[in-house]
Amino acid sequence: MSRLSLTALTLAGALAGCAAVGPDYRLPGQAALNRPAAAAPFQSAGNAAVSAEPLPAGWWRLYRDDRLNGLVEQALAANAGIRVAAANLRKALAVETGVDAERGPHAAVSAAIQRSQESGEAFLLEQKLPVVNAGDVGLSIGYQIDLFGKLQRAEEAARAGAEANAAAADLARVTVAAETVRAYVQGCSAGHQLAVARHELELQNRGVDVARRLLAAGRGRTTDLTRAQAQADALRANLPRFLAEQDAARFRLAALLGKAPAELPPAAVACAAEPVLAQPLPVGDGAALLKRRPDVREAERRLAAATARIGVATAELYPSVTLGASAGYTGLLEHVGEARAEHWGLGPLISWTIPDGGARARVKAARADADAELARFDGVVLNALRETETALSLYANDLQRNADLRAARDKARSAAGDNRRLYAAGRAPYLSSLDADRVLAGSEAALAASDAQLAQDRVNLFLALGGGWER
Incomplete structure (x- = not known):
C-alpha cells in the first residue's frame, strides 16, 4: 500500500471517528x-x-x-x-x-517574474552568483477536513x-x-x-x-x-x-x-x-x-x-487538518515549463494551537x-x-x-x-x-x-x- 493511500485511510478513519x-x-x-x-x-x-x-x-x-x-x-x-x-x-x-x-476546496494561482541575485553563501558558495531572470508559476488546492x-x-x-x-x-x-x-x-x-x-x-x-x-x-x-x-x-x-x-x-x-x-x-x-x-x-x-x-x-x-x-x-x-496539493515551476525564466523547473507536493497539514485559558x-x-x-x-x-x-x-x-x-x-x-x-x-x-x-x-x-x-x-x-x- 502506498504512503498516499495510507494517509487517505488514516484521515478517513479519523473523520469517521469524530463528530461535531x-x-x-x-x-x-x-x-x-x-x-x-x-x-x-x-x-x-x-x-x-x-x-x-x-x-x-x-x-x-x-x-x-x-x-x-x-x-x-x-x-x-x-x-x-x-x-x-x-x-x-x-x-x-x-x-x-x-x-x-x-x-469546499479552495484554489490559488500564483505567478511571479523578477530579476534577482541570490546569495552565494546561502548555498555554501564563496563566489558571487550571477544576476538572472527568475520565474515562478504555481497552483495550490486546499481542503479543510471538518473533523x-x-x-x-x-x-x-x-x-x-x-x-x-x-x-x-x-x-x-x-x-x-x-x-x-x-x-x-x-x-x-x-x-x-x-x-x-x-x-x-x-x-x-x-x-x-x-x-x-x-x-x-x-x-x-x-x-x-x-x-x-x-x-x-x-x-x-x-x-x-x-x-x-x-x-x-x-x-x-x-x-x-x-x-x-x-x-x-x-x-x-x-x-x-x-x-x-x-x-x-x-x-x-x-x-x-x-x-x-x-x-x-x-x-x-x-x-x-x-x-x-x-x-x-x-x-x-482541537487540531485543524487541511489536505492540500500544489504544483508548478520555479527556476530561470527560460526554464519555466520544463521538467527541470517542475515541482509538486501532496499531503495533509495538521495545525493545532494548544488550548489556553x-x-x-x-x-x-x-x-x-x-x-x-x-x-x-x-x-x-x-x-x-x-x-x-x-x-x-x-x-x-x-x-x-x-x-x-x-x-x-x-x-x-x-x-x-x-x-x-x-x-x-x-x-x-x-x-x-x-x-x-x-x-x-x-x-x-x-x-x-x-x-x-x-x-x-x-x-x-x-x-x-x-x-x-x-x-
Whole structure:
C-alpha cells in the first residue's frame, strides 16, 4: 500500500471517528414556549366582538375599505424601514453563502517574474552568483477536513442568523402594515371628531340666533345671548385641534409610504368616520399566536445561532487538518515549463494551537451567550402573550364604555331637543336649554373620542396578534 493511500485511510478513519463538538440545538424543555398555558385560549377573549377563528394574512382587508387596502400595499412596497430589513436579509444570506463555501476546496494561482541575485553563501558558495531572470508559476488546492465540526457549526449559526433576519424582515412588514392602518384610522378619527364638533357648533349657532331673536322681540335677556355666544366660541375652539390631528395623520402616512408630506394629498385621510369590522375580530389562540409572531421566530432562531456558536468555539480547542496539493515551476525564466523547473507536493497539514485559558474562556462566553438568548426568547414569548391579553382586555372594556357613552349621548340629545323647544316657546329659562346643550356637546365629544379609542384598540390588537407578513 502506498504512503498516499495510507494517509487517505488514516484521515478517513479519523473523520469517521469524530463528530461535531458542542451541543446539537433543540429547544430546551423549560422554555416558556413549551408551557401548556402558553398555547391555551386567551383569557380575555370571552366577548361577542372577538372570535377564536384564525387571523387572516391580510387582516386589514377585514375593514373592506379599498382606499385603506391600497395604502397598505403601497407602504409594504415602498417603506424605508422595510427596505432596510430587506437589505439586512440579503446581507445575512450572503454571509451564509460565504460560510457554506468554507466547506469546499479552495484554489490559488500564483505567478511571479523578477530579476534577482541570490546569495552565494546561502548555498555554501564563496563566489558571487550571477544576476538572472527568475520565474515562478504555481497552483495550490486546499481542503479543510471538518473533523470536529467547526465548519458545520459555523454553517448552522449562519443559517439560523439568516432565518432570524428573515423573521426581522417579517416583523418590519407587520409593523408597517399596522402603523399605516393606525395613521389612516387617526385621520378618520380626527375627521369624525371634527364633524361632531362642527355639528354641535351648528346647533349652538342656532341657539345664538334664537337668543338674538328673542332679545330683539323683547322676550329675552342680554345675558342669555352672551352665554349662547360664549358656548359657541368654546365649541369653535375645538376645531383647530382636530384639523391639526388630520394633518399629523397625513404627514405620518406619507412617511410610511416613503413620500414627502407634500406628495400625499389631504384626500388620502379625508374620511368622516373610522373604518369598522363587519364581523367579530378573529384572534385564534396562544399556540397560533406564538407560531405567527415574527419576533418569537426571530428570538428562537437567534437562540439556535448562539447554540451553534458554542460548537464553533469548542472546535477551536482541537487540531485543524487541511489536505492540500500544489504544483508548478520555479527556476530561470527560460526554464519555466520544463521538467527541470517542475515541482509538486501532496499531503495533509495538521495545525493545532494548544488550548489556553483564553480559548476555554471563549467557550464559556459562547455558553453564556446561549443562556442569554434563551432568557431573551422566554421574555419575547411572555411579552407576546402579555401584549395580546392586554389588548383584548382593553378592547372588551372600551367596547362596554362605548356602549354606555352611546346610551348617554342618546338621552342627552333627547333632553337637549326638548329644552330647546321649551325655551323657544318661552316655557323654560335659557339656562336650562344651555345646560342641556352643554351636556349634549360633552356626550358627543366623549362618544367620538371613545370611537377613536376603539379604532386604535383594534389596530393594537391586530399588531399584537402579529399578522400581516404573510404575502
